[in-house]
Amino acid sequence: MGLKKFCLKKSLWLFHFAGASCNNCDIEILDVLTPRYDVERFGMQLIGSPRHADIILVSGSINQRDKPRLLEVYNQASKPVFVVAFGACGCTGGIFAEGNTFAGPLDQIVPVSAYIPGCPPKPEAILAGITKLVKNI
Amino acid sequence: MGEQIFYFFIYPGLLFAGVVGGLLTWFDRKMTAKVQFRKGPPLLQPFYDFLKLLLVKETILPARGSKITFLLAPLFSLIGGTLAAVFILLPLMNINIGFQGDLLVIFYLLTIPSLFYVIGALASGNPLAFVGASREIKLIISYELTFLLIFAAIILKSGMTINLQEIIAIQAGGNAFIGSLSGVLLFIAALFCVQAKLGLVPFDIAEAETELSEGSFIEYSGTAYALIKFTKYIMLFILPALLVGFFLAGFNWVGLGILWSILKLLLVVLLITLIRNTNPRLKIKQAMRFFLVGMNLLVIIAIILAYFGL
Numbered sequence: 001m002g003l004k005k006f007c008l009k010k011s012l013w014l015f016h017f018a019g020a021s022c023n024n025c026d027i028e029i030l031d032v033l034t035p036r037y038d039v040e041r042f043g044m045q046l047i048g049s050p051r052h053a054d055i056i057l058v059s060g061s062i063n064q065r066d067k068p069r070l071l072e073v074y075n076q077a078s079k080p081v082f083v084v085a086f087g088a089c090g091c092t093g094g095i096f097a098e099g100n101t102f103a104g105p106l107d108q109i110v111p112v113s114a115y116i117p118g119c120p121p122k123p124e125a126i127l128a129g130i131t132k133l134v135k136n137i
Numbered sequence: 138m139g140e141q142i143f144y145f146f147i148y149p150g151l152l153f154a155g156v157v158g159g160l161l162t163w164f165d166r167k168m169t170a171k172v173q174f175r176k177g178p179p180l181l182q183p184f185y186d187f188l189k190l191l192l193v194k195e196t197i198l199p200a201r202g203s204k205i206t207f208l209l210a211p212l213f214s215l216i217g218g219t220l221a222a223v224f225i226l227l228p229l230m231n232i233n234i235g236f237q238g239d240l241l242v243i244f245y246l247l248t249i250p251s252l253f254y255v256i257g258a259l260a261s262g263n264p265l266a267f268v269g270a271s272r273e274i275k276l277i278i279s280y281e282l283t284f285l286l287i288f289a290a291i292i293l294k295s296g297m298t299i300n301l302q303e304i305i306a307i308q309a310g311g312n313a314f315i316g317s318l319s320g321v322l323l324f325i326a327a328l329f330c331v332q333a334k335l336g337l338v339p340f341d342i343a344e345a346e347t348e349l350s351e352g353s354f355i356e357y358s359g360t361a362y363a364l365i366k367f368t369k370y371i372m373l374f375i376l377p378a379l380l381v382g383f384f385l386a387g388f389n390w391v392g393l394g395i396l397w398s399i400l401k402l403l404l405v406v407l408l409i410t411l412i413r414n415t416n417p418r419l420k421i422k423q424a425m426r427f428f429l430v431g432m433n434l435l436v437i438i439a440i441i442l443a444y445f446g447l
Binding site: 043047051052054 | 170175189196197356359
């Protein structure tokens with residue numbers, strides 16, 4: 001494993017993109033930052049600008065209004081960047097998959113590197129998903 | 138010539154200041170984690186972050202902005218920070234070369250990094266970066282006067298010498314400046330000035346993550362952002378080191394003195410970390426009032442006390 005890959009694995013910065021989310025997933029993401037789970041142990045931190053992002057965490061279903069915004073954020077992020085589909089809505093569209101405004105599951109819009117299912121996913125599931133992503137980089 | 142290049146690039150300049158600054162950044166993050174009952178990042182985390190930005194990530198240039206200024210600004214801020222590191226650390230590490238650089242040189246060099254953050258932000262063409270830059274300018278205006286007054290007070294207390302090495306020598310033998318009443322007041326004011334210079338909470342108004350999403354640095358990515366990070370590491374080392382030189386009798390690199398020196402440095406960084414973890418972000422108006430009214434008054438009282446030898 002080269003130095004580049006090692007450093008990338010050790011320092012993944014998260015950018016949180018909330019689509020049409022019901023906020024339950026967003027609250028679970030905050031759980032991962034709390035003392036009990038503390039995702040900063042792995043060198044991850046939430047950052048504000050997509051330019052600094054290594055992981056784009058997409059929660060909520062993507063509707064027709066979110067789609068151009070998601071593409072914009074994805075194109076603005078400096079590569080390499082990994083997209084993680086978060087929660088049932090992020091992975092498949094969930095209960096909104098049949099809806100009028102639904103703009104297709106996430107993996108048909110941008111390439112997705114990991115899926116974390118659940119409604120909402122437990123913090124343990126989030127950690128498991130993220131460590132799997134780190135292993136596969 | 139070779140010696141000067143060594144001083145600038147390796148010890149005590151770029152490399153040494155950067156590495157120690159990175160370790161202090163880890164200390165700062167670890168202590169933040171301890172305050173919040175978390176475990177915190179591993180020891181080498183700041184270096185992973187730096188290397189990732191430098192080697193792996195793509196550097197994106199702004200489409201509508203001045204590309205050359207945008208790329209040169211981080212480089213110049215790094216050069217300014219490194220020069221300041223050389224002039225602060227040479228006396229503190231007890232290395233004697235011809236021109237030591239006096240306090241005024243140090244003052245101007247310490248201004249350069251924040252100035253070039255502003256220039257880089259204005260060159261990026263991003264409206265949020267403009268807001269961040271304008272806030273940074275207001276912050277610079279408010280704290281620089283206080284910082285200059287602190288320098289003046291230190292010069293007065295040390296009997297009109299502007300050489301950092303002599304200031305440290307005067308404090309040797311148990312009469313550090315923090316031992317006097319005016320010294321305590323000056324130390325408090327200087328601590329807040331350093332906090333603002335480092336752009337940490339409560340003075341992280343220019344790069345407010347929640348409202349401006351990193352503000353001045355919003356457009357930076359890859360190598361350019363790595364240089365900014367490195368400048369920040371260096372600043373986190375040299376500004377507390379300057380405080381140690383001003384108030385806590387500098388460093389001593391003989392025997393047990395080494396341990397004591399490191400403890401002094403860590404103590405100042407710990408104070409900065411604790412302030413940053415126990416305060417909310419101020420508005421720019423509040424920060425300006427805090428420095429222009431509160432801190433200036435405190436420093437002027439300290440100067441009057443110092444004049445009467447207290």
